[in-house]
Amino acid sequence: MKIFILEDNLAISQLVLLLLKRKGYDAHAFHTINSLLKALDRTIPDFFVLDIMLPDGNGVDLAKEFKSLEMLKNIPILMMSANIDGVVESQKLHKVDYISKPFDINEFVDRLENLSN
Amino acid sequence: MQLDLVKKKFELYDLAPFYICVTNSAGQILYANKAVEMNSHNGAFYIYDCIQALFQKSYLLINERLREVLNSQKTISEVVLLLEQDPLLSSIFNAKQVEEECIVFFFKSQQEVEQSTVQLFLNSLVNETPEVVICYTITGEIVVWNFGAEELFGIKKNSLIGQKITEIPLNISILEEKDVVSEVLKLQQGKGKVIEKEVKIGEKIQYVKITAKLIYNEANEIIGVSKCFSDITPYVTDSQLxxxxxxxxxxxxxxxxxxxxxxxxxxxxxxxxxxxxxxxxxxxxxxxxxxxxxxxxxxxxxxxxxxxxxxxxxxxxxxxxxxxxxxxxxxxxxxxxxxxxxxxxxxxxxxxxxxxxxxxxxxxxxxxxxxxxxxxxxxxxxxxxxxxxxxxxxxxxxxxxxxxxxxxxxxxxxxxNVRTLSDKKDLFITVVGHELRSPLTTIKGFIQVLREVNQDNELCIYIEKVLEQVDKLNLLVDDLLDIGQIEAGKISLEKSEFCLSDLVKDTIETVLYAQNTHEIVFDNREAMLITADKRRVQQVLYNLIYNAVKYSPDADKVLVQIKSEKSEVIVKIIDYGIGISEKHIHNIFDRFYRVPSKKNISGIGIGLFLCSKIIKKHGGTLSVNSVLDEGSEFIFKIPKNTFRHENFYS
The missing domain is CATH 3.30.450.40 (GAF domain)
Known part of the structure; x- marks a missing residue:
């Protein structure tokens, strides 16, 4: 399973990469919305892990945008945030879940796997 | 003049209440009335006696005066004779030469003189006073119309002779009623009357106080009305001012x-x-x-x-x-x-x-x-x-x-300035909270990874310690962020139905996991379902139970009791710790407030503030009873179904 991670904090993105790679996933990390969108031109992943506060935008808005696109709307999204604001709303979207930082790594993987099945 | 003629002429005065005596030009008495007779010094005199015979003393003085009178061709008025102990003559007399050979003496007693003097003064007072005084009879004839009245009404007294009060054209109406009779009736009922009235005199507005009284004669019959008009303009303007x-x-x-x-x-x-x-x-x-x-x-x-x-x-x-x-x-x-x-x-x-x-x-x-x-x-x-x-x-x-x-x-x-500072501080707290989340996430994550890959038993103990502390730190950050949310009014409750006793049990376990120094006694085994924000209620329970343990370092027991009432649940957390003095108890729910204490107990003073806000948000109350050095009892009550009670404004 190909997973795209969007997280501007290097240490967290490294942690998530490590967790997912250890579970055998094909995980790729991006630090800006822009770089993620560029990558989407070439490859469509099977799963998104999105941070919310990003240097060039908001993860919730991005998730909404993905859900409005035919090509991406069925791809599950796991949102990660330190702040609950606005996340509740995104949870109503199709195949979107939320995990608050700091998280338990096992819970993170559980949520991700639940959502992808 | 013939004696008979004189007698006849003055007969009229026989019984008059004043003294009258007639002499010829030589001073011999021709007539004296009964009053003189009764009051002369020896009670008897004879016709042709000299008038001096009437007097007991001071002949010389009297003689002189009498001679003056007798020799004068004119009327002598008001000869004052100051003779003590002589009722008749400690007096004044008027002598009048009525016909050539006949002189009439009128005597006035001291009392009469005094009365007439008082009358004189009164007249003068009434006339000269700046007050306006008028009197009229019940048929409306004007009796008194003083100088003040002349000034106020612009009418001289002389021109009013024979006129009735109702007939004179006035710039101020004198009668309060349509006629004197109705006025008298009204005054009789009210025993007089005082009214204040605004009047326009010329271009000026004046205020007058009119005091109206009835006038009675000796037989207590009403014979007229007196009215006094006082100019109270200065008083009124002063009081208006x-x-x-x-x-x-x-x-x-x-x-x-x-x-x-x-x-x-x-x-x-x-x-x-x-x-x-x-x-x-x-x-x-x-x-x-x-x-x-x-x-x-x-x-x-x-x-x-x-x-x-x-x-x-x-x-x-x-x-x-x-x-x-x-x-x-x-x-x-x-x-x-x-x-x-x-x-x-x-x-x-x-x-x-x-x-x-x-x-x-x-x-x-x-x-x-x-x-x-x-x-x-x-x-x-x-x-x-x-x-x-x-x-x-x-x-x-x-x-x-x-x-x-x-x-x-x-x-x-x-x-x-304070608001700006306070806003900056709130922003600071929020930013710091968020900034702490990322490293915490990484620390926690990598340590967990480390735990998974670790084979060393000793290292395993250390890893657990670190994770424990990371969780503690994380709770602190949660509280800090909650404060920011509460201050911004953003706190929202996610409600569900759950069992409060189970939640208490879980929370006690969590507290014991963090600090296993006390026995936490909770006996309630019954299910108690409530609808509230489970995470927030647990936050309150954790804070209160953890505080009870933290602030009773010398005790070994904390009690937790829950009770179900009709529509609410009551939770009590009792400790036997350091307690709170009366001085500080009112502040303990304030943000960042910490009771000064000799015991060095850590904390930043947000736990109780959050608890009280969360309970209020649920429509409940949080209170405390405490005795210094004996312990505290925190009690919170929340409705069983907070949907109906949520306080949107807290």
Whole structure:
């Protein structure tokens, strides 16, 4: 399973990469919305892990945008945030879940796997 | 004159209540009435006795006086004979030469003299008093019409002879009723009457107090009415003035209150402008307030009263003319009866006077507004199209308002600073909270990874310790972020139905996991379902139970009790710890408040603040009973179904 991670904090993105790679996933990390969108031109992943506060935008808005696109709307999204604001709303979207930082790594993987099945 | 003739002529006076005695020109008594007879010193005299025979003493003196009378061809009046112990003659007599050979002596006793003197004084008093006194009979005939009445009504007494009160044309109606009889009846019921009346005399408004009384004769029959008109204009105007001052004070008091409650600069300026304009009697007023823009540039805010803002906006800010220098730089107020006549007026181009379109100004007044520190905060300006409208008194009054305004403006400045600081601090807390989350996430994540890959048993213990501390740190960050949310009114509850006893049990376990020093006694085994935000209620329980453990270092037990009432649940957390003194107990639910304590117990003072906010948000209450050095009891009550009770405003 190909997973795209969007997280501007290097240490967290490294942690998530490590967790997912250890579970055998094909995980790729991006630090800006822009770089993620560029990558989407070439490859469509099977799963998104999105941070919310990003240097060039908001993860919730991005998730909404993905859900409005035919090509991406069925791809599950796991949102990660330190702040609950606005996340509740995104949870109503199709195949979107939320995990608050700091998280338990096992819970993170559980949520991700639940959502992808 | 023949004795018989005299006798006949004076017979009429035989029984008169006064003394009368007639002599011939030689002073021999021809007639004396009974009164004389009864009071002469030996009780008897004879016809042709000399008149001296009537007197007991001081013949010489009397003789002299009598001789004067007898020798005089004219009427002698009021000869005073001061003779003691002589009722008849310790008196005055009038002697009148009625016919050539006959002299009539009228004697008056001392009492009579006194009475007539009193009468004289009374007459004089009534006539000369500035009060207006009139009396009339019940048939309306005017009896007394004093000088005051002549002045007030403009009618001389002489011209009123024979006229009835109802017949004279008057500028003030004297009768309160349609006729004297109805008035008498009315007065009789009320035993007299006092009324106050506003009357217009010429161009002047005067206030008179009319005191009306009935006049009785000796037989207690009503014979007339007396009326006294007093001019109470000074009294009334004084009391009106006083009333006005009281109203002003009341008004000022209201202003102080509204100023002290008002912390918005623009509002304060407007209130002050409105009030001062009203008080000064100006047709319009303005308040120019020295303020700084966001960039620290000087500017003047201004408010207007009695004029449209547009009228002044187009004129621009007051320039540095000679007049405005006085206005904005003077330490005292400045008044011009007619500013257009002032020597500084009209000297500065381009307008050389009032700019075109300026409302007309003659009377001009400016009051500087100073801060407590003596800094010029701005000026109040007043204008009136007519000259001479402002006085020194206005300056004093306006200055007192201005000084209050200065305090309010300073408070508003302080508040703004405090608010900015408080906002900055809230922002700081939120930012710090968020910034802490990322490293915490990484630390926790990598340590967990480390735990998974670790084979070393000893290292495993250390890893657990680190994770434990990371979780603790995380809880602190949660609390910090919660504060930011609560302050911003953002806290929202995610409600579900759950069992409170189970939640208490879980929470106790969590607390014991963190600090296993006390026995936490909880006996309730029954299910108790409530609908609330489970995570938030647990946060409250955790905080209260953890506090109970934390603040009872020398005890070994904490009690947790829950009770179900009709529509609410009551939770009690009891400890036997250090307790809270009365002095501090009121503050413990305040944000960042920590009870000063000798025991060095860590914490940042947000737990109870959050608890109370969360409980309130659920529509419940959190309270505390505590005795210093004995322990505390925290009690919270929340409705079983908080959906119905959520307090949206807390």
């Amino acid at each position: 006083l009333q006005k001052h009281i109203e002003n004070l009341q008004y000022l008091n209201d202003i102080w209150e509204s100023l002290s409650q008002n912390l918005d600069v623009q509002n304060i300026l407007q209130i002050v402008t409105d009030v001062t304009t009203k008080f000064s009697g100006a047709s319009y007023g303005a308040f120019f307030y020295n303020s700084l823009t966001e960039d620290g540039e000087a500017m003047k805010l201004f408010t207007l009263s009695g004029a449209k803002r547009e009228d002044f906006m187009k004129l621009g800010m007051p320039r540095n003319t000679d007049i405005f220098k006085k206005t904005f730089n003077s330490k005292q107020g400045f008044i011009a009866n007619d500013i257009t006549q002032h020597h500084d007026f009209g000297k500065n181009p381009p307008h050389n006077g009032l700019p075109k379109g300026h409302l007309p100004v003659k009377s001009y007044m400016s009051i500087p507004v100073f801060s407590m520190a003596g800094e010029n905060m701005g000026s109040l300006l007043f204008g009136h199209p007519e000259p001479g409208k402002f006085s020194q008194e206005h300056i004093t009054m306006m200055q007192s308002i201005a000084s209050q305004a200065a305090i309010a403006l300073e408070n508003s400045k302080l508040l703004k």
